[in-house]
Amino acid sequence: MKRKYILSILMATMLLQAEQPIADAIEETASNNTLFDAEPEPEVGEKINSSTQMYDIKIAPTDVTANPNNISQQELPAIIRLLKDNIANNPNLFNNVENKKFVQEFYAKNDYTPIWVDEAKIYDRADKLIKEIGKDATIESSSDILKRQKALSAKIKQLKNAPVQELMSLEVELTDLYYSFLNHSLYGDINWKKFQSNLAGLRAKKITADWITYKAPYNLTDLILEPDIDDTIDRITPRNFNYRPLLRAYTDLKNIQSHGGWIKVPSNKSILQLKSRLKQSHDYKCGTESTSMDGCMVNAVKKFQDRNALAQTGTLNSETLNALNRDIGFDIDKIALNLNRIKWMPRTNHSRYGVVNIPDFKFYFYDSGLKETINVIVGDKSHHTPVFSNKITYLVLNPYWKVPEGIVKNEIAPHMLKNRGYLASQGLEIHKDWNPDSERISPSSINWSLYAGSGAKAFPYAIMQPPGNSNALGKIKFKFPNEFSVYMHDTPNKKLFKTPVRAYSHGCVRVGEPMKLFDIVSSFNGNIDKNRAKNILKGTKETDIGMTNGLPIHLIYLTAKVNANGDLEYSPDIYGYDKLQN
Structure with missing residues (x-):
């Protein structure tokens, strides 16, 4: 019923946009019927409440949304007859179709109703699809989607007054293209089956490695039937984990690439080239035009080094020169990979949550924005911290x-x-x-x-x-029960937090400032008596404390991200997952 209703809304929207009512095109089969009741039609673009029908659309028995199985072939509009017959009997119809099975099932489920054309014209939504695909910077120029988009764009221009047989072929190819585009938009290009096989290979070598993916909760058939393609693509584009700022950074780098890429810095004496290069990457923002390594230039170099996980020396050492001069394709590919990762992360709308980004060795606490950052230690190269999401539900003092x-x-x-x-x-x-x-x-x-x-x-x-001061878990641990038996905890070995690459644990997350994290969870859990807890911590008795309000926690693996200041940052690929997913 839901799909029928969506289909009715789609058809109503396209009818309102059409230059002539579709009833004209099917006059011979519906001349004595009324397409709609006399109730007022909605304005074009009016929002439909999915739980309450704001207006009632009644479809005439011979309208395009009727069930063809209940009507004789002669009574059906020509476009529906052609779709039904050709989808069932004409294999040539699928010569330019990549998703034959889906297309066949889509039209069968929706009574062979056309959604892009009628018997005389092509609907505006076809042009919208072509334009929306053209705007997506993440689609490679060599991709099959873009090749088909260009071919169908030309075909639409050629078929403005084409016979119904050719419009039917266009109808099927547009649905096929939209399905591929939605798949790309929702799920990206990582071969997750191959990657999971690679992880299984690591586990066979006694390296613990796990990554849980979370599929976006959308039905592609329903998405295709939605009237406004622009709104649909905007709604399914992730908002979590700074996806959209990262996408803007990706687009910026693609633009720089189209103009020749990064400006080369030949040596540590090339100050003018260095300044131009740092301007490209938004690291140099000085009001004065430096021609020497003054304080402003040194700070710009430090910012670049910090964003690229290099020691902040402010000097042009070999590591920094190599990073400045790498091919911009490296940056673009890394960002694209991480955009694809975010597509398989939870589409949650929590305002309060925690994130451990494993490659940058930090915990981030968000509460309607970033509030706190804490250094952490993650699993070593033989004991990878798993990638998954859960919820911190209780604490253990003196564990x-x-x-x-x-x-x-x-x-x-x-x-x-x-x-x-x-x-x-x-x-x-x-x-x-x-x-x-x-x-x-x-x-x-x-x-x-x-x-x-x-x-x-x-x-x-x-x-x-x-329990005790020398206990491997320190004085407190933060539990989010899971299949991997990992958690966050204190540690007696504080000196390791001074190192830049902090991958030392057996998979659990060691917290550099455990009492800060304790204060964070206490701030929204009134049942936690902080004074009592601190007295307990002075002793050695193990004590569990439940949390009235749990804290959603995401253990993620992003080697490129945009920070709270809007700066693009890179992190080391400590587990080699970038290579395994490319």
Whole structure:
């Protein structure tokens, strides 16, 4: 029923835009019928409330929205007869069609109703589709979509007064093109099946690597039936994770590329070329025209270095010169890849949420805008922090560290075979089960060779580290229960936060300022008594604190993004995912 209603709205909109009523074109089959009731027609472009029908469209039995299966072939409009017959019986109709199965099912579900043409004309929405595709900078000039768009643009101009047979072919090809364009707009160009296979290959090599994708919640048939193509494309274009500013940066770089690319800086003595190059990338914004490495130029160099994850020296060292002189295609490809990643991230509308961008080693807290940034440590090259979304729902003060099975097999058991005092040196205990009060097990009673390495037996006990200042999880952890058993937590090893590339953990996210994050979640959870919590933290008793209001948390992997100041930033591809997804 919903699709029938959408189709009725679409047809009504196109009828209002047409130069002549479609009833003229089907006069011989509907001369005694009235297309609409006498109720007033809406203004063109009037918004339709999807839950409350603002006006009632009644379709005559022989109108284009009627069911062809209930009407004799002679009664059907010619365009519908042709669509039905040719889609079923003419394979040549699909010579220029990329999505044959979808096109066949689309018209069958919608009673072979044309949405781009009638028997005498081409609707305006065909031109709108052509223009909308032409505006999309993310479609490569060599892409099949753009080739078909150009071919159909020429065909539309040629067929303004064409016979119905040729209009029918155009109808089918436009639907096929729109389907491909919507697929590109919604889902991008990453081969996710191949990428997941690559991740499985990493896991087979004992490298933990996972990435959960979230498909945009749209039905492509319904989108195609919506009357206003401009509005549809705007609505399905992501707004989260600064997609639109990143898209503007992409368009800017494509424009620079069309004018020759980045200006080359031959050496650290080439001040004039350097200034011109830094102007291109919006790093040099000085009011004066520098001809030397003055303070303003040094700051511009530092800004460039910061945006490109380089040490901020303010000097033209070899790394900086290499980054300045790289081909602009590198930047364009990296941005395009990250735009495609965002298309598969959650389309949520939370005003308050947290983001961990794994490659830039930072946690961001948003509450109707960016409020706080905290440095974090993420998984190392053998223990990738997984990419997924969840919600922080409770805190644990003075946590026990419950050692995962993988660490027991790959690290603890091999160490114990070499050094029987290893467990004690790390402050670890063996218990009968995960209850901290359960029976303690002596390390000397265990045949560690049974539990070491790949193919080892499952460890039958629980290894834990009691709460305390030397606990691997520090004094507090932030839990968002998930299939990967990762969470955010404090750490006793603070010195690692001083390093620029902070990939040291076994997959969990270590927080540089855990009490700042505690204050953040406390600010919107009135059930958390901060004074009581701080007294608990002075001791060693493990205590769970639930959150009345959870915090949505997104662990993402963006190596190109636009920051809160509107600056384009790049991050190191620490896990090699850029290469695997290109």
